[in-house]
Amino acid sequence: MFCSFVFCCMSFGHLVVFADAVKIVSVMEGDSVTLESNVTQIQNDDLITWRFGHPETTIARIDKEKEIFNTSVVPDGRFRDRLKLDHHTGSLTITHTRNTDSGDYEVKTSSRETAYRFTVTVYGPLPVPVISRNTSQCSSSSSSCSLVCSSVLKVCDATLSWYAGISVLSSISVCDLSISLSLPLEVEYQDNNTYSCVLNNPFSNQTTHLDIHTLCYNCSGPLPVPVISRNTSQCSSSSSSCSLVCSSVLKVCDATLSWYAGISVLSSISVCDLSISLSLPLEVEYQDNNTYSCVLNNPFSNQTTHLDINTLCYNCSDAGSQNQIVLISAAAAVAGSLLTVTLVGILWICRKRGKTDQEETVRTSEDEITYADPIFYKRNVQKPEDEVVYASVVPRR
Incomplete structure (x- = not known):
């Protein structure tokens, strides 16, 4: 498939590699990619057919004479509303690319005997690699720390690498979506190098730096406070x-x-x-x-x-004196409490006794009262008769 002459270029957000009759195209997921038909101008009698996958499935068809530009011929609806045909050149554009769009494409033109083929790879966004310690390899007698860098999500066409500074220590690249990429590393406890784990593809990369003091503590565990x-x-x-x-x-x-x-x-x-x-x-x-x-x-x-x-x-000795003082204080407190309780008890008893005597007195007074019927006497009052006294009148001269 790949021939000796290879030419690479980057355009419109996607990577195209020309290898004689096969073009290797890489695109970031979500971007658009255009596959050129290698025709400058469609002739009136041209018939152009675009196919995808194995076995090949027709996904687009052009009949210039009948003015047919059909992009809805995919049985499973994989490319629904995402294919566009150029009415002048017959080129095919895939919009909003998905991981499932990766694969082989072919275009055939009736005016030419040669078919043009493309291999398209859609790259998804890369996850940040995670560095963890392999605790199963932890030993108190060991002088090294066992680490593992891994990709949380399953990715394809990506490379996972350990770096010491800018030097690559090890790498792994496996396109198997049934497993996650992982790469081990052994470092000494006293190592002062700067380590990092990098996950990259042709479009992007994600890097995680190793904090050796956080992960590579002694196997006995974090130190307690003395x-x-x-x-x-x-x-x-x-x-x-x-x-x-x-x-x-x-x-x-x-x-x-x-x-x-x-x-x-x-x-x-x-x-x-x-x-x-x-x-x-x-x-x-x-x-x-x-x-x-x-x-x-x-x-x-x-x-x-x-x-x-x-x-x-x-x-x-101060402790003994302090203990004695504490005991004396405690005894005084207890005695004070007892005295308070006693006084309260006496007051309560006296109050209770006084209340009882008062109730007895009231009951006794009520028992000694004797009621009698009243007797009324009528008094005879004699009014004196009116008495008139006469006196002689002497005239004044």
């Missing part, structure tokens, strides 16, 4: 120092636990035994003004806890 506690078994009122212990809550491997005073390392421990937890003791004076911290770290990350010496390192 915990600082006081060793109370070493607490004595006569002691002038405070016994502390820093420990890793989770069991880790390939990690170091250290005590720091400022930026100076005081002590460290690193044991790869998942049956035990890391722990590291420290003695500090009660009056020590240094800044202490406990750090759990591996080559990729670290977790730090700062010591609050005033909270953890109180004097043991």
Whole structure:
């Protein structure tokens, strides 16, 4: 199919490769592509037929003499309303291309014996490749990280590649829509190269950069925050120092636990035994003004806890006094509560008793009242007779 002479060109959003009698055409899904009939002007007696696939199916027909330009002859309606014929040249344009439009096309003209063939490939939009860690290959004793780059969607005519900087490390290109593309990579934990995974086709590419510190953590897992506690078994009122212990809550491997005073390392421990937890003791004076911290770290990350010496390192005798004060306070609180309850009880009893006496008095008073019928007496009042007194009148001279 492919001959020795090949000429490539890019035009109108699609790629055309000429290989003698076969033209390789690539187009992005959704774009339009035109297949040239190789005729400059249709003659009156020309009959032009466009066919597609295997077995060949007629998809368009031109009869210049009868003025027939038919694009609706596809039985399955695959190209319905998406085919256009040039009335002057007979060229065929496919609009809104789909993945199902990929395949072989052929055009035959009655005035010429030679048929022209095209192989069309429609490329869909590429998904962004995904980089993940192959945890099945994870081992605490391993010094390398197993990665896999894959295409989430199934694609054809695309290449998946691992790059270190601008150098290609490995590639894979398989046109099998029943499987997804995937490509493994092994990198060292201490590798400082820049890695990326690229999925590309002739029209576009998608790139994902590897964040080695996020994916390639030690197999023991993310580091927990160390915990600082006081060793109370070493607490004595006569002691002038405070016994502390820093420990890793989770069991880790390939990690170091250290005590720091400022930026100076005081002590460290690193044991790869998942049956035990890391722990590291420290003695500090009660009056020590240094800044202490406990750090759990591996080559990729670290977790730090700062010591609050005033909270953890109180004097043991002070603790006893504090305990006594707490007990006395608690006893006083209990006694106060009991006294309050007693007073409330007494008041309630007195109030109840007073109410009862009042009710008894009322009932007794009601019992002693005796009712009698009233007797009315009529009084005889004698009105005095009117008395008139006469006196002599002496005239005044």
